[in-house]
Amino acid sequence: MRKVQALLLLMSVLVGPSALAKITDPLRYLPVQDAGRLKPYDTFARESLELIYGKTSYKGKDAVEVVTTWMMVPEPWESIEFVEIRNSGVREALRLDSKRILYSPKEIMMNDRLPLILQELRGVREQGEKLNPYFQDVQRLENQMAMLQAIHSGMAIRPAPQPDKDAWLGANELPEELRDKFSNLLGRFVKALGSELDGSATPIGESDLQAALEDFKAAARAQAPDKYPSDRRILLEVHFNKFHPFKWAWIAYLMGVIFFVAAGVSKKDRWQKLGWLGLSIGFLLHTYGMALRVYLAERPPVSNMYETVVWVPFGTVIFASILYYYQRQRLLLITASIVSVFCLVLTDLAPTVLDDGIHPLEPVLRSTFWLTTHVLIITISYAAFFLAFALGDYILFLFLRDENKYQAQIQAGVLACYRSIQIGVVLLAAGTILGGVWADYSWGRFWGWDPKETWALIALLGYVALLHGRLAGWVKNFGMAAGSVVSFSLVIMAWYGVNFVLGAGLHSYGFGAGGVEYVSAFVAIHLVYVTFVGTVRRSRLSAQQQK
Numbered sequence: 001m002r003k004v005q006a007l008l009l010l011m012s013v014l015v016g017p018s019a020l021a022k023i024t025d026p027l028r029y030l031p032v033q034d035a036g037r038l039k040p041y042d043t044f045a046r047e048s049l050e051l052i053y054g055k056t057s058y059k060g061k062d063a064v065e066v067v068t069t070w071m072m073v074p075e076p077w078e079s080i081e082f083v084e085i086r087n088s089g090v091r092e093a094l095r096l097d098s099k100r101i102l103y104s105p106k107e108i109m110m111n112d113r114l115p116l117i118l119q120e121l122r123g124v125r126e127q128g129e130k131l132n133p134y135f136q137d138v139q140r141l142e143n144q145m146a147m148l149q150a151i152h153s154g155m156a157i158r159p160a161p162q163p164d165k166d167a168w169l170g171a172n173e174l175p176e177e178l179r180d181k182f183s184n185l186l187g188r189f190v191k192a193l194g195s196e197l198d199g200s201a202t203p204i205g206e207s208d209l210q211a212a213l214e215d216f217k218a219a220a221r222a223q224a225p226d227k228y229p230s231d232r233r234i235l236l237e238v239h240f241n242k243f244h245p246f247k248w249a250w251i252a253y254l255m256g257v258i259f260f261v262a263a264g265v266s267k268k269d270r271w272q273k274l275g276w277l278g279l280s281i282g283f284l285l286h287t288y289g290m291a292l293r294v295y296l297a298e299r300p301p302v303s304n305m306y307e308t309v310v311w312v313p314f315g316t317v318i319f320a321s322i323l324y325y326y327q328r329q330r331l332l333l334i335t336a337s338i339v340s341v342f343c344l345v346l347t348d349l350a351p352t353v354l355d356d357g358i359h360p361l362e363p364v365l366r367s368t369f370w371l372t373t374h375v376l377i378i379t380i381s382y383a384a385f386f387l388a389f390a391l392g393d394y395i396l397f398l399f400l401r402d403e404n405k406y407q408a409q410i411q412a413g414v415l416a417c418y419r420s421i422q423i424g425v426v427l428l429a430a431g432t433i434l435g436g437v438w439a440d441y442s443w444g445r446f447w448g449w450d451p452k453e454t455w456a457l458i459a460l461l462g463y464v465a466l467l468h469g470r471l472a473g474w475v476k477n478f479g480m481a482a483g484s485v486v487s488f489s490l491v492i493m494a495w496y497g498v499n500f501v502l503g504a505g506l507h508s509y510g511f512g513a514g515g516v517e518y519v520s521a522f523v524a525i526h527l528v529y530v531t532f533v534g535t536v537r538r539s540r541l542s543a544q545q546q547k
Contacts (some may be wrong), residue, residue, distance in 0.1 A: 029234055089134045155170040252285060331409070410481075502515055
């Protein structure tokens with residue numbers, strides 16, 4: 001009977017309507033241990049599905065539904081194509097159909113070339129070499145299959161603590177009493193589905209599943225009460241997953257951009273007010289999302305690339321608002337909102353590059369004092385430089401259109417660029433010095449020409465040179481705008497390139513993979529843009545002189 005009910009569960013996930021949308025709600029609040037921290041089953045399911053399938057839902061079905069069937073009825077999934085392999089080199093090495101990116105576990109595990117590429121990966125790792133994009137995706141495939149097998153066996157889902165050990169018990173390791181209660185929880189889950197699908201007159205509803213969940217949680221908590229997380233923390237993390245405040249934040253920022261642009265076109269005050277409303281709502285949602293993440297992670301939100309990409313636009317809005325107070329230039333608010341939309345949309349579009357999971361800190365980062373001072377200050381300096389970069393982009397556009405006609409706007413924009421870079425230089429200098437203090441504290445030396453240290457210094461000197469040139473009168477309006485755009489490539493290298501391209505140095509906790517082609521294209525397009533505008537401007541000035 002249990003097998004029939006489990007198959008009903010699988011059918012509903014694969015072909016039926018999302019009947020479990022409400023039924024799965026209690027189950028998603030089950031605390032589990034995964035990847036070194038405690039989290040709700042909802043988060044575990046989302047992260048597992050994203051790792052294996054590339055998305056947090058499967059054909060519109062909730063991750064909790066899908067991952068539960070992986071554990072309860074693994075056999076039918078062996079022939080279903082849901083394991084994502086995007087790297088064409090990996091597909092070619094395994095001699096898979098290159099027209100697809102989704103494959104079944106069976107055709108991967110039964111592939112006679114899989115052991116060969118995994119052996120190659122182990123050899124590269126043993127030699128301490130940096131993994132190229134091909135081996136990075138081989139490693140991802142290794143992690144995908146390991147996670148899937150761990151879920152199938154019950155090892156991956158760890159719902160009960162141990163009084164004498166930090167590691168929690170897997171579903172297949174539970175003592176008899178807990179195993180019975182866990183089986184009862186899953187049994188209520190599939191019975192509720194069965195009653196939902198067959199229209200039973202006496203359906204087993206959400207309250208029955210909730211009761212089974214509370215019964216299991218009480219027994220699991222009794223194992224080690226001091227190690228069990230509070231219900232409040234679990235509730236807030238599920239709320240964070242469901243609400244996704246950063247998505248709503250960029251939508252609000254985007255509406256602010258539209259209204260501010262409308263205010264500039266129509267000159268009507270109501271559009272300006274609506275623009276401020278959009279910006280304010282976006283900022284409040286942005287703040288709310290970061291506050292939730294800080295509470296859940298119990299640390300500042302800057303320990304990985306995803307968190308810094310969320311943090312930097314937050315700082316950009318703050319700096320733009322401060323400068324607006326003194327300059328009253330709407331352009332500052334528009335560019336800050338555009339930067340925020342760009343960054344927050346990026347975190348949604350590139351989940352495999354920007355991992356949004358909340359992970360435990362590396363040992364060197366566990367001094368929250370230094371994390372709060374050095375890392376927060378360094379990354380907030382990027383916000384000021386990003387604002388100057390966006391302003392520079394727009395000022396170059398005005399040069400391209402007609403620098404004489406837009407002279408006043410160019411002058412105001414260049415002043416905003418200059419002030420923003422001044423803020424960034426002060427912060428970057430302070431953050432670099434504090435980084436040296438932290439390096440002495442952590443590694444026993446103040447400065448060692450580590451790639452991260454070196455590129456932070458290069459970025460600082462690049463912007464100092466730009467400010468010096470402006471102060472000395474060598475850099476005029478066009479040079480300031482072009483310099484703001486070109487110099488940001490130094491920030492990109494220090495921020496992204498060292499971790500994702502070089503992948504070398506003592507700052508290994510920040511290393512990642514992916515996105516190199518897109519970031520390179522972004523930098524190249526802007527270099528071409530600056531060159532193009534400069535060429536057009538020079539030809540115009542030459543033509544004017546000849547007249």
